[in-house]
Amino acid sequence: MDLSAQLIKWYQANKRDLPWRHTTDPYVIWLSEIILQQTRVEQGLPYFNRFLEKYPTVSHFAAATEDEVLNLWQGLGYYSRGRNMLYTARLVQELYRGQFPSSYDQLISLKGIGEYTAAAISSFSANEAKAVVDGNVYRVLARYYGIDEPINSTGGKKTFQSLADGLLDKNRPALHNQAMMEFGAMLCKPKNPACGICPVHLDCYAFKNNATIALPVKLKTVKIRKRYFNYLLIMRGDEILMHKRGAGDIWTNMYQLPLIETAGPTELHNLMELPQMQQFMADNVSLSPVSQVYKHVLTHQHLYVSFTKVDGKTGGYGEGYFFTEVKNLKNLALPQIIFLFLTKFLN
DNA sequence: AAAGCGGGGGG
DNA sequence: CCCCCAGCTTT
Numbered sequence: 001m002d003l004s005a006q007l008i009k010w011y012q013a014n015k016r017d018l019p020w021r022h023t024t025d026p027y028v029i030w031l032s033e034i035i036l037q038q039t040r041v042e043q044g045l046p047y048f049n050r051f052l053e054k055y056p057t058v059s060h061f062a063a064a065t066e067d068e069v070l071n072l073w074q075g076l077g078y079y080s081r082g083r084n085m086l087y088t089a090r091l092v093q094e095l096y097r098g099q100f101p102s103s104y105d106q107l108i109s110l111k112g113i114g115e116y117t118a119a120a121i122s123s124f125s126a127n128e129a130k131a132v133v134d135g136n137v138y139r140v141l142a143r144y145y146g147i148d149e150p151i152n153s154t155g156g157k158k159t160f161q162s163l164a165d166g167l168l169d170k171n172r173p174a175l176h177n178q179a180m181m182e183f184g185a186m187l188c189k190p191k192n193p194a195c196g197i198c199p200v201h202l203d204c205y206a207f208k209n210n211a212t213i214a215l216p217v218k219l220k221t222v223k224i225r226k227r228y229f230n231y232l233l234i235m236r237g238d239e240i241l242m243h244k245r246g247a248g249d250i251w252t253n254m255y256q257l258p259l260i261e262t263a264g265p266t267e268l269h270n271l272m273e274l275p276q277m278q279q280f281m282a283d284n285v286s287l288s289p290v291s292q293v294y295k296h297v298l299t300h301q302h303l304y305v306s307f308t309k310v311d312g313k314t315g316g317y318g319e320g321y322f323f324t325e326v327k328n329l330k331n332l333a334l335p336q337i338i339f340l341f342l343t344k345f346l347n
Numbered sequence: 348a349a350a351g352c353g354g355g356g357g358g
Numbered sequence: 359c360c361c362c363c364a365g366c367t368t369t
Binding site (some may be wrong): 038040042043076077078079080081103153154183189191192221222223250251293296297298299301336 | 348350351354355356358
Binding site (some may be wrong): 185 | 362366
């Protein structure tokens with residue numbers, strides 16, 4: 001039995017029962033695949049259920065607003081996925097009259113769908129013979145065949161895709177792809193892989209050479225930038241001043257409190273002296289810290305975030321600023337750090 | 348080819 | 359603390 005057949009056999013006996021495995025509707029598969037990009041199944045599952053309930057078809061999705069989609073996406077991260085989904089849903093509604101495509105060539109041209117996702121949707125929904133290569137597949141193949149070429153190098157990606165293509169069971173591509181990924185996720189895990197119960201460990205390079213820890217190889221680069229976010233809490237009765245972020249930075253088009261970003265940590269008395277404060281402060285000012293400094297960790301940035309209560313002006317805050325009732329906050333897409341603070345502070 | 352983009356979980 | 363997660367887009 002070749003590797004594919006062995007893993008399929010393992011999969012059929014050990015697979016998890018996941019909702020998107022009960023459908024061949026390319027729209028539903030698409031929904032699940034985008035949500036699961038760089039996201040664990042357990043984390044994405046509740047979002048999948050909520051999105052499917054609210055948008056049962058791509059036509060429903062296409063009719064949504066960006067605020068609505070981002071609000072539903074809140075907390076999941078990589079928010080461009082949500083914005084791209086709306087763009088794609090509207091395109092599919094127009095171009096394909098609401099019939100979500102299932103062929104690799106059509107899928108790969110859509111925004112938010114790359115090689116992995118096009119292969120996944122086309123194989124799962126139409127049994128097209130395209131091999132998926134995700135983080136799980138990289139790991140399984142690197143270990144089994146002992147490949148130390150970096151998985152995130154250009155050459156490495158080609159090497160692993162070619163290998164996966166050759167391995168694909170063309171008679172049952174959907175089953176093959178599911179098996180490869182499930183095996184990587186459940187058994188051939190990044191840390192502490194379960195080699196003891198692995199059906200293919202006797203043929204596995206990494207097992208035989210005690211190299212599971214060293215494989216796969218990944219070039220690491222990530223440089224982390226420190227940023228200092230001083231958020232202002234400005235209330236007017238039961239209303240709160242909010243600001244809609246623009247493009248070109250994190251959290252595109254999401255809602256936050258008025259923000260003054262500084263080059264370093266800023267004490268209260270220094271914050272008061274900043275020229276940007278004139279945009280927000282009343283004449284008789286009073287500032288009071290209402291939180292400690294939170295460290296909010298993103299992949300490429302560490303945010304040091306503080307919240308300060310300010311007696312605001314009566315108006316004239318500028319473009320993008322608006323007062324909204326506190327009870328309306330649940331309808332705004334908030335970055336997690338803002339959501340957590342407001343939830344804590346307002347209750 | 349490299350950088351940018353969230354948030355959470357596990358060791 | 360580190361790494362990884364059903365990756366993609368932009369530069």
